[in-house]
Amino acid sequence: MAPAQRCPLCRQTFFCGRGHVYSRKHQRQLKEALERLLPQVEAARKAIRAAQVERYVPEHERCCWCVCCGCEVREHLSHGNLTVLYGGLLEHLASPEHKKATNKFWWENKAEVQMKEKFLVTPQDYVRFKKSMVKGLDSYEEKEDEVIKEMAAQIREVEQSRQEVVRSVLEPQAVPDPEEGSSAPRSWKGMNSQVASSSQQPSNLDLPAAPELDWMEIGPSLTFIGHQDIPGVGNIHSGATPPWMIQDEYIGGNQEIGPSYEEFLKEKEKQKLKKLPPDRVGANFDHSSRTSAGWLPSFGRVWNNGRRWQSRHQFKTEAAAMKQSHTEKS
């Protein structure tokens, strides 16, 4: 028996010496591991030609496990708030240590030789990638600039319309015509959402007067129930005690909250009852029901024909019959 060796790919100890590497299980593990790594490498390869630059997102912190070197590699390169997709992985794949490790890995685990080339990146490829990365960075900057310009244009538009509204409302404010009075605040309300964020200095001056008129005239009529204003007693706005907190006049005995001792014991009994099997005999028997003087319990009689619950009925008829014969005799 060979000495115990640990295979990191299968994550197992084996005693077969050099034979383990040729076993089916090991080859399967090897295939799976390479299959896991391959898609990442392919995606990285595509990125060589067209490097993508994106805004930084925490997801770009993800690391990839390189089987050959047995180490974790940062997938994407990030600097500041920009990320180059697959930058880290490519850098690792092009490095000489990775090349050495990959060779070693292939030789030791007896993997297919053709596959090896796919997992390596030549230095020329890496140089190409760097060039495309620079291009990508430039285009990203351009895009960002465009977006900023668009946003600035939008803000300018909004500012313009706001100024116009202010001017139009200030002019007819002296003669509040209902129609004009209503149309201006209506459009003012429409602008309100955009205007709300910016400061309100000149707009607050005279506007409250016009909308108030609007609210008092339009709308369904409500029933008026009177001013709820009693001078002596406070209300919610003045911070008085709420009615439900005021102690009642009649306190009566003790003011304990919660069940009394007997109720507590009854609750305990009920808990015990719940634990009993639900299909026991007489589970739904009402123990506290009031019965008449002529009540008879459920009894399966000796000399009766029919079901058990009919025996009571039979007894009553027999008793009546016997009584009748008795009174006949006497």
Add this chain to the structure above:
Amino acid sequence: MSFLLPKLTSKKEVDQAIKSTAEKVLVLRFGRDEDPVCLQLDDILSKTSSDLSKMAAIYLVDVDQTPVYTQYFDISYIPSTIFFFNGQHMKVDYGSPDHTKFVGSFKTKQDFLDLIEVIYRGAMRGKLIVQSPIDPKNIPKYDLLYQDI
């Protein structure tokens, strides 16, 4: 011995006992206190009543004082012991002709204890009739008379 066990003297009291015993086997001994076999039975009942306090409630009923039940339960031999659980009558197959009651006295205390346990377990499972664990040799023999003969 019979003064150690509670007695029921009227139909109303018997009704009360049947209705109020909850989740325990109700044992009603129908007989007369002076009868010798009844005395034997009462002895066994009183000696075991404390051990069975959580499973069973035992009462003595005089047959002369409750004629309604004497007829309803068809008691022709005394002592007769009838078992209830939660207001429902429990039948037991002793190997004797009458399953509705136990006629006579038990041979040993252990017989009675076993019988009560079997009835309790059967009732908890929802069975209205159970098999008696007592050896048929120890069951008193009697002839069941048809009522009109």
